[in-house]
Amino acid sequence: MNNPYIVVFGNEKGGTGKSTAAMHVITYLLRQGFNVGTIDVDARQGTLSRYVENRRARQKNTGENLPLPEHRPIFRSQASTVIDAEQEEKEKMTEVMTEFKNYDFIVIDTPGSDTHLSRLAHSYADTLITPLNDSFIDLDMLVRVKPDDLNIIRPSTYSEMVWEQKKNRAIRDGGSIDWIVMRNRLSNLYSRNKEEMEKVLSALSKRIGFRLVSGFGERVIFRELFLNGLTLFDMSESKSSLSLSHVAAKKELKDLINAINLPEEMKKAS
Template identity: 40%
Template structure:
């Protein structure tokens, strides 16, 4: 792996948590700061990140706008019948893909499927930074930690938190650097309602070893831009003709604040 490459894995074993949206914003944000970025899509079924980035390239070409683009690759699950042989093949495919991108990029962003798939588990072992988006839902919280509803207190780690602990131990065994785990509050509401995630997950952070940060709000500005593979960080791009509305400027500030909270190497100085 390239000595300067930092691997960001966006993982959560539940669908609909906002992984691909988060991966796109991180990749575009790093590109906008002048970094070389590679993206690895592990969701062979939906291929959402691959399709969104294809739309981004097509839209930029149509408008003759010099949009920055990451290198994009995909790794599909093995079709071998033997479970052991399939796992070995997937490991080799993933290692080669990550090493190839890391050799020419400053950052590699890996978008994992929303299932407990072997390929996803292997990807987590590459993570220097792990981003786990969660919605403000008890179902999402249950993956992180089991909560007593009466005492509103953590009683046991959730299945995903237990696996993060295993991945950390395995990385140490392989003499790799530590893993910075961030739980990202995703699709936040702007209606002033109670924030279940902040109330319950916040106290779990020190016990389970993660940082809780604020992600992207449920803004129409984010959703509309996503159709074209764009983000609020592209608002200043010449040739796109995007309106600078107050809502879009707020979305832009929110996306930049997210980048700052990730504490990725060499990012703070460029922000």
């Protein structure tokens, strides 16, 4: 029995599409017949947890075949000292990981802020996926650039955190974290900002060690899907018709999934 393959969605910047992308990857894997355990370490906000609940409700109400993951939210500890809180969170995480030890995949959604639970979750990643809105405000979490020539000054907080967790992962089990950065909500229009982002991200990917994938366009459909607990991979099931924009969005999602370096035995099944 292999260990579960762990995919973590993370970015300390809020609202970049982590939970949305996570639910799509989860549904894709479920529809391939894999067992998927999911963890929400952003349990207070609970977007992924609610997405799963909405899906369960939809399944119950419509009888549609909507495969569900085994889902666990992990809340932040209320312990009074930092040491106790971190210890309790570590124990909870280990408990859930042990519970999911026979699953094919574990997908973890993290908050758009720096918390101990989020750092811990990152340290378990086989693949870390960081969605990034196409703006220099989002990029600032990854790198400081000089405003005049956009040259890289130094990696910033989130990149440093990922670097730390790569070390923690190596210490725990000798494993490594494959880091993928994807741009989200890309507009169809040409813009100077878009081109400059591309340039900085390409330079940065070599310097701090992530792979850049093409990402998702701006698509209103994502908002509607959440309320129904559906993803683009369920559209034929829910008898909704696929527009051209949906087809394009599905292709972008498949490109992201293909970018994940799955172990050989998991690729064959997919």
